[in-house]
Amino acid sequence: QVQLVESGGGLVQAGGSLRLACAASGRAFRTLTMAWFRQVPGKEREFVASISRSGGSTYYADSVKGRFTASRDNAKNTVYLQMNSLSPEDTAVYSCAGEFGGTYNYWGQGTQVTVSS
Numbered sequence: 001q002v003q004l005v006e007s008g009g010g011l012v013q014a015g016g017s018l019r020l021a022c023a024a025s026g027r028a029f030r031t032l033t034m035a036w037f038r039q040v041p042g043k044e045r046e047f048v049a050s051i052s053r054s055g056g057s058t059y060y061a062d063s064v065k066g067r068f069t070a071s072r073d074n075a076k077n078t079v080y081l082q083m084n085s086l087s088p089e090d091t092a093v094y095s096c097a098g099e100f101g102g103t104y105n106y107w108g109q110g111t112q113v114t115v116s117s
Contacts, residue, residue, distance in 0.1 A: 020036070
């Protein structure tokens with residue numbers, strides 16, 4: 001079993017930056033592809049970024065490409081999302097998720113990111 005806990009959310013002005021972290025418990029972290037999603041109340045959850053088990057491959061939604069960077073430290077069981085050039089449209093609850101066997105089996109509780117104009 002893997003438990004995921006996000007941190008690093010908060011309030012930031014447009015154009016600013018935040019770095020989210022997702023700490024995982026358990027030795028299975030290294031076997032998981034990790035991803036970040038975000039959700040705004042009343043809207044569907046949106047994929048943001050994913051990173052392979054080794055960290056060698058990343059994939060981004062078009063809306064964040066060039067502004068967000070996913071990374072991971074398997075020694076620390078942690079995945080990160082560096083968010084730059086934030087805009088009010090990035091306001092959402094951001095959650096990390098762990099995927100194994102084609103399914104996102106593990107989810108964090110989410111952290112709120114609010115970008116003011």
